[in-house]
Amino acid sequence: MLRKYPREGFSSRRYEVERGFELPLPMTVEGQDARGQTFKEETVLAYMSHKGASFPLNTPVTIDTRLRLVIALPERLAQGQNLRMVIHGRTILVEPPPEPGQPPRVSLQLDSRYIIKPDEEESAGGGTS
Numbered sequence: 001m002l003r004k005y006p007r008e009g010f011s012s013r014r015y016e017v018e019r020g021f022e023l024p025l026p027m028t029v030e031g032q033d034a035r036g037q038t039f040k041e042e043t044v045l046a047y048m049s050h051k052g053a054s055f056p057l058n059t060p061v062t063i064d065t066r067l068r069l070v071i072a073l074p075e076r077l078a079q080g081q082n083l084r085m086v087i088h089g090r091t092i093l094v095e096p097p098p099e100p101g102q103p104p105r106v107s108l109q110l111d112s113r114y115i116i117k118p119d120e121e122e123s124a125g126g127g128t129s
Contacts, residue, residue, distance in 0.1 A: 023045060023047075023048065024044050024045065024046070025044065025045040025071050025072055025073070025074065026042070026043075026044055026045075026071075026072045027042075027043060027044065027045050027055070027069055027070060027071040027072060028040060028041070028042055028043075028069070028070040029041050029043055029055070029057060029059075029067055029068070029069055029106075030067065030068040030070070031061065031065055031066060031067035031068060032061075032065060032066075033059050033060055033061060034060040034061055034062050034065075035060075039059045041057060041058060041059050043055050043056055043057055043058075043103075044056070045069075045071055046105065048071075050110075051109065051110060052089070052092070052107060052108055052109055052110055053069060053087075053089065053107070053108050053110060054105055054106065054107045054108075055069075055105070055106060056102065056103040056104070056105055056106075057103055057104060057105075057106045058103040060104075061091050061094065061106060062091065062094075063091055063092065063093075063094065064090055064091060065090070065091040066088060066089070066090055066091075067088070067089055067090075067091060067106075067108060068086065068087075068088050069085075069086070069087050069088070069089065069108070070084050070085075070086050071084060071085045071086075071087070072084055073085055081118065082118060083118060084118075087110055087111065087113075088110070088111045088113075089108030089109055089110040089111055090108060090109050091106060091107070091108055092107055092108065092109045093106070093107040094106055094107075095107070
């Protein structure tokens, strides 16, 4: 699917059209909030491409905040294993909530490196240290 990223109307900058996916995958976001305190929040990935990701986030963050995303991969993609993709990025846009009572949408520019690893809960139960 082709889509301008981020959505039009929120910036005067021009964005390239890039391929991405609108996949509602559960994930955890970790980092520092706008007050500099460490947070960890469960949310759902809204959009992802090779350059960026967008998701709703209740915790206030500022532009240039470094965040860590831990995304649960679907079983079909993970070949039946319980795998997580861990990737870091930098906040480039915080969009206002689409409707009252909903969280703002945060967009990240992703680092080029990522890690795919077993779910920590699953591997902690029966593995060796």
